[in-house]
Structure formats: C-alpha cells, structure tokens
Amino acid sequence: MPELPEVEVIRRALAPRVVGRRIEEAQIALPRLTRRGGTPQGVAAAVTGRTVAALGRRGKCVLFDLGGESLIVRLGMTGQLLWWETGARFRPDSHTHAHLRFSGGGVLSYRDVRKFGELFLLPTATLETALRIGMEPLDSAFTVEALARVCRDSSVRIKSFLLDQRKIAGIGNIYADEALFRAGIRPTRRASSLRLEEIRALRRAVRTVLRSAIRHRGSTISDYRDPCGQPGDFAPLHRVYHRHGTPCAVCGTPIQRIVLGQRGTHFCSTCQR
Numbered sequence: 001m002p003e004l005p006e007v008e009v010i011r012r013a014l015a016p017r018v019v020g021r022r023i024e025e026a027q028i029a030l031p032r033l034t035r036r037g038g039t040p041q042g043v044a045a046a047v048t049g050r051t052v053a054a055l056g057r058r059g060k061c062v063l064f065d066l067g068g069e070s071l072i073v074r075l076g077m078t079g080q081l082l083w084w085e086t087g088a089r090f091r092p093d094s095h096t097h098a099h100l101r102f103s104g105g106g107v108l109s110y111r112d113v114r115k116f117g118e119l120f121l122l123p124t125a126t127l128e129t130a131l132r133i134g135m136e137p138l139d140s141a142f143t144v145e146a147l148a149r150v151c152r153d154s155s156v157r158i159k160s161f162l163l164d165q166r167k168i169a170g171i172g173n174i175y176a177d178e179a180l181f182r183a184g185i186r187p188t189r190r191a192s193s194l195r196l197e198e199i200r201a202l203r204r205a206v207r208t209v210l211r212s213a214i215r216h217r218g219s220t221i222s223d224y225r226d227p228c229g230q231p232g233d234f235a236p237l238h239r240v241y242h243r244h245g246t247p248c249a250v251c252g253t254p255i256q257r258i259v260l261g262q263r264g265t266h267f268c269s270t271c272q273r
C-alpha cells in the first residue's frame with residue numbers, strides 16, 4: 001500500500017505535468033470511488049474546466065488544488081495514478097476506474113485493483129480540519145518535543161501509534177517497522193513508555209527512512225508504480241519488513257514476525273528493546 005514516500009514520489013512526478021493545466025474532461029466510472037461525498041458524475045462535472053493551481057500531499061493523500069476546491073485522491077491499498085503523455089497513448093484496462101484529460105493532451109488515469117481508493121472534493125480552506133491528518137514527519141514542526149508530547153498521552157503500542165494517521169501522517173506498515181528497527185525500539189512498547197532519548201532516535205529514524213525511501217522512489221512489494229509505470233527500488237533495502245526468518249543485518253538474529261493490531265509486524269529481538 002502506498003505510504004508517504006510513494007505518494008510523495010507520485011506528487012513530484014506529476015506536478016510538472018499537471019500544474020497550470022486545465023482539466024478538459026473527467027470520467028469516473030466506479031461509484032465506490034466517490035463514496036465519501038458526491039456522485040461520480042457530480043465530482044467529474046465539478047472538476048471539468050478547472051485548472052490545477054498546485055499539487056500537494058498530506059499524509060498518504062494527493063491534493064489537486066483547483067482554486068477554491070481541492071480534489072483529494074487516496075490510493076488505498078492498490079491505487080495508481082498513471083500519466084499518459086498524449087491521449088493517443090491512453091490505454092485503460094479493466095482496473096482503470098477514472099481519468100482526467102488535460103489541456104495539452106496528457107491523460108491522468110486512476111487504476112485500482114482492490115478498489116479501496118477514494119476521490120473526493122473539499123473546499124481548499126477546510127482541508128486541514130476535514131482531513132484530520134496529524135503531523136507531517138518531514139516538516140520542521142515534527143520536533144522531538146512535538147513527538148514527545150503526543151507519545152506521552154498515548155498508552156497504545158508504539159507500532160499502532162505510528163500507524164495512527166491522526167497522530168503522524170503518512171506512515172504505514174512498511175515504514176513503521178523499518179523506523180522502529182532503525183531506532184532500536186521494540187514495536188510492542190507502549191508509546192508513553194519511551195524515554196526522551198528513544199523519542200529522539202525514533203524521530204531521526206522516521207525521517208531518515210522516509211527520506212531514503214523517497215530517494216529510492218519508494219517500495220514496490222506488489223502493485224506500487226510511479227506515474228510512468230516504474231516500480232520503486234527501496235524494497236531490497238528493507239531491514240525487517242517481510243524479512244522474517246532471515247538474519248538481522250546488524251546482529252544475525254533471525255527477524256521475527258508477530259501480529260500486532262491485526263498487522264504483520266517485523267523486528268529483531270536483539271536490536272530492538
């Protein structure tokens with residue numbers, strides 16, 4: 001499932017292609033996509049004729065700023081935003097559920113095998129309150145003090161804490177496991193039990209792993225592709241995620257897998273305390 005790095009890679013690839021361009025035609029074929037509000041026809045009609053003023057990201061959402069309103073794309077488990085340089089090249093398949101045709105000829109398609117994704121409109125001014133997404137971990141506001149404050153008030157396990165989008169934005173199963181390994185923190189620890197030096201290590205690990213993943217254009221486990229259809233190459237650099245049974249790169253102890261909050265969780269019982 002695309003997490004912050006993958007969504008950021010998508011945003012960076014699409015921005016130079018769509019910002020300043022007008023949406024000349026919009027089609028949304030899957031009613032489920034607009035379940036958060038409006039109908040497929042209503043959302044399509046509302047975006048047609050609008051120009052993309054900016055392309056943003058909040059957590060795992062891509063935000064098309066259309067002026068007073070923003071089109072929000074949540075990719076869910078298997079959503080893909082694919083760019084077709086000209087309408088002539090556009091080849092939708094049975095998993096392509098929506099597309100936007102831009103002035104200048106390019107087409108942006110939305111493809112989603114498992115159909116957990118969403119497209120919806122919100123007034124741009126109310127985005128922050130409506131989305132209820134927590135701190136952006138790559139922003140300067142994500143300080144040790146800010147992280148310490150939210151950790152202190154939470155008795156949930158640190159793995160589940162990292163996955164809670166209302167607390168920290170954009171971290172999913174892959175980067176939660178990878179950050180906890182790099183911070184040397186056992187995923188079963190309670191967030192409120194972390195000492196200040198552990199919080200400092202966790203903040204650094206979260207930022208390092210997210211930045212490194214962006215540099216490597218994200219992790220492709222199965223479905224993730226960038227807008228040009230290319231997989232990311234960060235997955236071979238995972239130290240614990242889906243590496244259970246293989247020796248820890250640091251100490252040689254076999255990586256363990258447990259289920260925590262219904263999510264597969266991977267860690268080294270020697271390196272993480």
Ligand SMILES: [Zn+2]
Nearest residue numbers: 248251268271
């Ligand atoms: Zn280890």
